[in-house]
Amino acid sequence: MMEKSTSFLISYNSIPSSLDSLMPDNGLINLASSLTQAGHKTKIFDYSTVSHIKEVFTDEIHNELIKAYNKLNERNNLQNSLKRFKEINLVISQRKADVLKNSIIKKLLLEIENAKPDFVGFKLWTGEGFVGSIEIAEAIKAKHPEIKIIGGGPHNDYFYERTFEFTEIFDVLAYGEGEETIIDLAEWSIQKKELIDIKNIIYKTNGKPVINAIKRVENLDLHAVPLYDLDIYPALKGNDKINIIMIDESRGCPNCCNFCPHPKKSGKKWRKRSPENIIKIFKDASEKCNTNCFRLAGSNPPAELIEEICKKILEHKLKIQFVSFGYARNSSAKFYSLLKEAGCYSILFGIESGNPDILKHTMNKKTTVEKMKEAISLCKNAGIKATASLIVPAPGETMQSFLDTQKLCIDLGIDGISLCMPGVIPGSEWFEKKEKYNIELDADYYSKMMTYTIRFLMPPPLWETLPYKIDGRNFYEMMVITDILNTYLEKNGINTGINEITLLFADKLNYSNSEMRDVNRNIFVTGNFNKIEELVTKFNKEVSLT
Template identity: 35%
Template sequence: MKSHIILINYNGPSTELFSFMPDNGLASLSSFALSEGYEPLVLDYITTETGKRLFNMKMKETIKEVYRLNENLQEQDRIKKMNEFKKLFHKLIEEEEDRIGKEIISAIKKFNSTIVGFKLWEGMGFHGSIRIAEKIKKEYPRIITLGGGPHVDMYDSHILEFTRNFDFLIYGEGEIPLIELIKYTQGKGNLKSIPNLIYRDGSEIIKNPPRFISNLEELPSPLYDEEIYPAMKEGKKINVFLLEESRGCPNRCKFCIHPRKSGSSWRNKKPSIVVDEMEKIINKYSSSTFRLTGSNPPPGLLTSISKEIIKRKLTVNFSTFGHTRAFPEENYPLMRKAGCRAMAFGIESGSQYILDESIGKGISVKQSKDALKASKEAGIYTIASVIVPAPFETKETMDETFNLLLEANPDSVTVQFAILNPNTIWWEDAEKYNFQFKDREKLLKKLMKRIPPSLLPPPLWERIHYKLNDMNDREILKISQGFIERLRKHGIEHGTSDFVAILALGAGWIVRELKEKSDLALWKGDFDTITEIVNSINKD
């Protein structure tokens, strides 16, 4: 008998336009499961339709009142009233999650599913997925529930300690462990032999060793067919696709989990295979706009892919991560000719001291400057991301970063203060890198459960529970915001990702106009406008 698998994607209220792009991870898992003889169904709730349901009139009125109180500094018991509205905000979200849970239960019954998997995001997506899984377990106690995705990569076994609503977790790459787990539920194999799996054995939680797929070309192309991925119907998702060209990263950036998540060595598809997949999507799903997913493509791969695109005379638009160290081996003008419209570079700092002692990226300031300039000169929308403040940051090192950005003059800069994530070098040796906290285990649990800033004003934001360079979170945030304002005063835009850039440029929008219009609509919960934006992108 075939196993029927349902895969769920839910992240709470969406705050970024690009979150409405199809989820290539779940589409890839579905395709792999189908190729192994199983029947998958993706229920993606990160859609314009879910946004409209979450932001009903009562929710909009609640958010409006919270911001009225936030601006009225003289109103008595202002913070107390704001917190009451915050409770209502979360209550309204929970009510919609209850409805989503009922819909999934109906799908389980109709689909006769034996396994339900959740992609676990941070914050409200994490808590909402737990709540939905709990409803499913109450209705179907014997059904297998599992979690995977970015939150599992960071918090792994601690999630099973926090909730019993998931039977299993999969960290890292999910294709092989998902299939092996299905076989286990059919009485084949044993749990100990399944890689990347986390599970309970009595009172003990077991984390099996990782395994990485050596040949990515053996994986079937992701499937976005409406019968498998019904959210692709009727403009609920943006018809722009993530395209996997590589996995793995040999760098050991001290803040990053990617080497542990996807391996410390490069694995990439041949350029001809990558462009084959582009053509499949063009022909089958009527889209010619892509975002390459590799967090650090091997040097020369992007140029080779571009040559293949030009050779086939394809008209496409794509964006990608770029690595400054790969610049001499990449031909940016040729990439632009092939359709590369935007590149994001994680330069992190303009201070060599910070790069060497705090970041560990193995690059020089000169490499960052040269790569950013070359990308922009080639006509590619160029984004630089920096960490400010970083461990050991001083006024002098921030000035160095500012001066680099001023000289390189990227189209946009994203600024983020140093975030302490588990399964990173910063986490393992936090004191060495100037992070201060009292209890590591308590901090981990707080970070796992934390709801990051979203749609509510700063007085209602949850604290980050640690200090950096002897500063608390408000002092850290003040420095980051001050740096952003300093950039803006000198005409450098902030906050545009390459995701938003490619959505805009691929559809003929001005990048800044798309970002401003979509940000305002998401903040207001105006999903009529978001739907119009999505339709305009899909039309083009």
């Protein structure tokens, strides 16, 4: 029998910040499935769990956070409340550090002693997850220098070889799609393959980084069918994760929006799983995870593929619900009626702006305000909940474009809005041609962005500043504009801070959309681990097949 490797796959992203951050990690599942199919042995360690939240937040921290949170809306107490939040955040940071060092790392080292893995792979998240992963990797390397340490994940898709400027703890960095690369790296870890022959990796030779060529999987049906094995992915046991399963139905995006780095990773053309393959995944995941809830993972799923999937769902009489990303391309009432009949509950539309010039020239959206209105109207008329994402203020934002976006949101009568400030992300058109879009990066842009964490669990005034300006506006000046729109929409009955998954949570947990948003925010900001566990347990019971 040929020698095969043993490995650990680790995802550490500090503390989960919302219910949807507790969903199973389909990326790690795909990698583990590829390794297992090739005969390698692996195990997933995912710390975005209810258990991790309970370990970090003590009763004392929770009670102090409640006091500070309750005073946020008291104008006379706002500054005192913000000051107290800042003080508590220091306590939480120390608590997270203690749990990382004295619990996570200690337990991992014991697991390593028993399993003796040939390599450990990290899914690197930008921010605290990146910094924490480095600490874990350093502890492993100090104790077991023979183990190969690999860093993959979204962080490398943004920063590539610059990660080596921040740390040299990783023997190899992986970028792009990992299902084939992880098998080659497993072979490398047991001296069966050379790094020079492996695609989608970055490593050092003679102190200089080498970036191997990218390779994308052309036929997604050739991927291993995702395994939802509790021995491989122990966090799936019980109610540590919330049971919405991501289905990787398509990759690539021909739209190439200027703010999005996705085409650099996944290409500018669609690659699709066959509807038959997707139905098999639905069935396997339903049975093994005991759930009827799914999210289609593609950032821009082709309409014709979605239509074929829905026909297959009905043909196989699957009783499932799913949510998806939507795009305002040519669609019809018949299309959305089919989605509704197949179990589609809600769709997130990437609107981004209500101004034609911003849409066309600043964002390259390849759609119009009229098409967006039509698509969302058809969606809602079919009985599917609709929510939309906005980026405000965009580069080139004017008072007129702001008012156009404001008006569009009111006209749509949408179920919710996810409102974001503009992100300048490596690999996007905005980043690559920053001068054209009047974007100015700080001198320490890369080091700050690698470690930047959006403080979802803290009030926005306590967030760190972003290391760039747009149209001369700094972080706080952009935040003011975003907040003006947010306040206006709320006053006019449009709920903000709501995405397509929030709508699904609201339905299953018997809240209104705004109540679900507020409860979700409250329990994570205050570290209410008992309520988090209660809602995850209730949701999982609601979507179970038994």
